[in-house]
Amino acid sequence: xxxxxxxxxxxxxxxxxxxxxxxxxxxxxxxxxxxxxxxxxxxxxxxxxxxxxxxxxxxxxxxxxxxxxxxxxxxxxxxxxxxxxxxxxxxxxxxxxxxxxxxxxxxxxxxxxxxxxxxxxxx
Numbered sequence: 001x002x003x004x005x006x007x008x009x010x011x012x013x014x015x016x017x018x019x020x021x022x023x024x025x026x027x028x029x030x031x032x033x034x035x036x037x038x039x040x041x042x043x044x045x046x047x048x049x050x051x052x053x054x055x056x057x058x059x060x061x062x063x064x065x066x067x068x069x070x071x072x073x074x075x076x077x078x079x080x081x082x083x084x085x086x087x088x089x090x091x092x093x094x095x096x097x098x099x100x101x102x103x104x105x106x107x108x109x110x111x112x113x114x115x116x117x118x119x120x121x122x123x
Contacts, residue, residue, distance in 0.1 A: 013040050013067070015047040015075065019054065027057045030079070037069035044075040052082050063094035068102055077108070 013034030020029040028051050036044075051058055058079060065072065076092065083090035095103070103109045 013037065013065075015040055015043045017047050017050045017054075019056065020059075022057070022059070024057070027059050028054045029059050029061065031061045031064065032068070032072055032075075033064035035067040035069070036065055036072035036075070037067060038071050041071050044071050048075060048078055048082065051079060052086070055086065055088070057089040058083050058091070060090070060092040061094055062092060062096065062099055065096070065099060068099050073102070073106065073108065 013032070013036045015036060016031045016033075018029050018031075019026055021027075030047060030051060060076065060079065062068070080090050100109070
Protein backbone atom coordinates (compact mmCIF):
# COMPACT_ATOMS: atom_id res chain seq x y z
CA UNK A 1 0.00 0.00 0.00
CA UNK A 2 1.81 3.17 -1.15
CA UNK A 3 1.98 5.83 1.52
CA UNK A 4 1.81 8.61 -1.07
CA UNK A 5 -1.61 7.55 -2.33
CA UNK A 6 -4.48 9.78 -1.16
CA UNK A 7 -6.69 6.68 -0.96
CA UNK A 8 -4.58 4.74 1.54
CA UNK A 9 -3.64 6.20 4.87
CA UNK A 10 -0.96 5.07 7.27
CA UNK A 11 -2.48 7.29 9.97
CA UNK A 12 -5.15 5.41 11.89
CA UNK A 13 -8.44 6.93 12.82
CA UNK A 14 -11.03 5.87 15.34
CA UNK A 15 -14.59 6.33 16.48
CA UNK A 16 -15.12 5.63 20.16
CA UNK A 17 -18.25 5.77 22.30
CA UNK A 18 -18.18 6.08 26.09
CA UNK A 19 -20.73 7.14 28.65
CA UNK A 20 -19.80 10.23 30.60
CA UNK A 21 -21.40 12.48 33.17
CA UNK A 22 -22.42 15.85 31.82
CA UNK A 23 -24.03 18.90 33.40
CA UNK A 24 -27.48 17.43 32.72
CA UNK A 25 -26.66 13.82 33.61
CA UNK A 26 -25.25 10.88 31.70
CA UNK A 27 -24.55 11.18 27.99
CA UNK A 28 -22.97 9.25 25.16
CA UNK A 29 -19.65 10.86 24.25
CA UNK A 30 -18.51 9.97 20.74
CA UNK A 31 -14.97 10.89 19.71
CA UNK A 32 -13.90 10.94 16.09
CA UNK A 33 -10.11 11.01 15.89
CA UNK A 34 -7.50 10.89 13.17
CA UNK A 35 -8.57 10.12 9.64
CA UNK A 36 -12.19 8.99 9.66
CA UNK A 37 -12.55 7.56 6.20
CA UNK A 38 -13.88 4.46 4.44
CA UNK A 39 -11.55 2.21 6.45
CA UNK A 40 -13.69 2.98 9.52
CA UNK A 41 -17.06 2.19 7.95
CA UNK A 42 -17.64 -0.88 10.14
CA UNK A 43 -16.48 1.04 13.22
CA UNK A 44 -18.92 3.84 12.37
CA UNK A 45 -21.81 1.36 12.02
CA UNK A 46 -20.92 -0.23 15.37
CA UNK A 47 -20.64 3.18 17.07
CA UNK A 48 -24.04 4.24 15.73
CA UNK A 49 -25.62 1.02 16.99
CA UNK A 50 -24.04 1.61 20.41
CA UNK A 51 -25.30 5.21 20.53
CA UNK A 52 -28.83 4.10 19.66
CA UNK A 53 -28.73 1.30 22.25
CA UNK A 54 -27.58 3.67 25.00
CA UNK A 55 -30.55 5.99 24.48
CA UNK A 56 -28.69 8.94 26.03
CA UNK A 57 -28.12 12.50 24.83
CA UNK A 58 -25.21 12.47 22.38
CA UNK A 59 -22.10 14.65 22.28
CA UNK A 60 -19.86 14.24 19.23
CA UNK A 61 -16.30 15.50 19.77
CA UNK A 62 -14.36 16.38 16.60
CA UNK A 63 -11.35 17.99 18.31
CA UNK A 64 -8.99 15.23 17.17
CA UNK A 65 -10.47 14.58 13.72
CA UNK A 66 -7.83 15.37 11.09
CA UNK A 67 -9.80 14.16 8.08
CA UNK A 68 -13.55 13.74 7.75
CA UNK A 69 -14.29 11.58 4.74
CA UNK A 70 -17.61 10.27 3.55
CA UNK A 71 -17.72 7.79 6.44
CA UNK A 72 -17.46 10.56 9.05
CA UNK A 73 -19.95 12.78 7.27
CA UNK A 74 -22.43 9.93 6.86
CA UNK A 75 -21.98 9.02 10.52
CA UNK A 76 -22.75 12.60 11.62
CA UNK A 77 -25.96 12.74 9.57
CA UNK A 78 -27.09 9.22 10.52
CA UNK A 79 -26.41 9.90 14.19
CA UNK A 80 -28.35 13.16 14.08
CA UNK A 81 -31.26 11.40 12.35
CA UNK A 82 -31.27 8.61 14.94
CA UNK A 83 -31.20 11.12 17.79
CA UNK A 84 -33.98 13.16 16.23
CA UNK A 85 -36.12 10.05 15.78
CA UNK A 86 -35.54 9.09 19.43
CA UNK A 87 -36.05 12.63 20.75
CA UNK A 88 -32.50 12.81 22.11
CA UNK A 89 -30.35 15.95 22.22
CA UNK A 90 -27.41 15.84 19.80
CA UNK A 91 -24.41 18.18 19.86
CA UNK A 92 -21.26 18.27 17.74
CA UNK A 93 -18.42 19.99 19.60
CA UNK A 94 -14.93 21.21 18.79
CA UNK A 95 -15.52 21.62 15.07
CA UNK A 96 -12.19 22.72 13.64
CA UNK A 97 -12.10 25.38 10.92
CA UNK A 98 -11.09 22.69 8.39
CA UNK A 99 -14.06 20.47 9.29
CA UNK A 100 -16.38 23.48 9.29
CA UNK A 101 -15.25 24.29 5.72
CA UNK A 102 -15.99 20.71 4.63
CA UNK A 103 -19.45 20.81 6.24
CA UNK A 104 -20.14 24.18 4.60
CA UNK A 105 -18.90 23.11 1.17
CA UNK A 106 -21.23 20.11 1.23
CA UNK A 107 -24.21 22.03 2.59
CA UNK A 108 -24.21 20.02 5.80
CA UNK A 109 -23.94 23.18 7.87
CA UNK A 110 -27.60 23.71 6.94
CA UNK A 111 -28.45 20.26 8.33
CA UNK A 112 -26.30 20.57 11.46
CA UNK A 113 -27.10 23.98 12.96
CA UNK A 114 -24.22 26.10 14.30
CA UNK A 115 -24.72 27.20 17.90
CA UNK A 116 -21.42 28.76 18.95
CA UNK A 117 -19.64 29.68 15.74
CA UNK A 118 -17.13 27.01 14.78
CA UNK A 119 -16.94 25.49 18.25
CA UNK A 120 -20.32 23.70 18.37
CA UNK A 121 -22.91 22.36 15.97
CA UNK A 122 -26.19 21.33 17.56
CA UNK A 123 -29.69 20.15 16.80
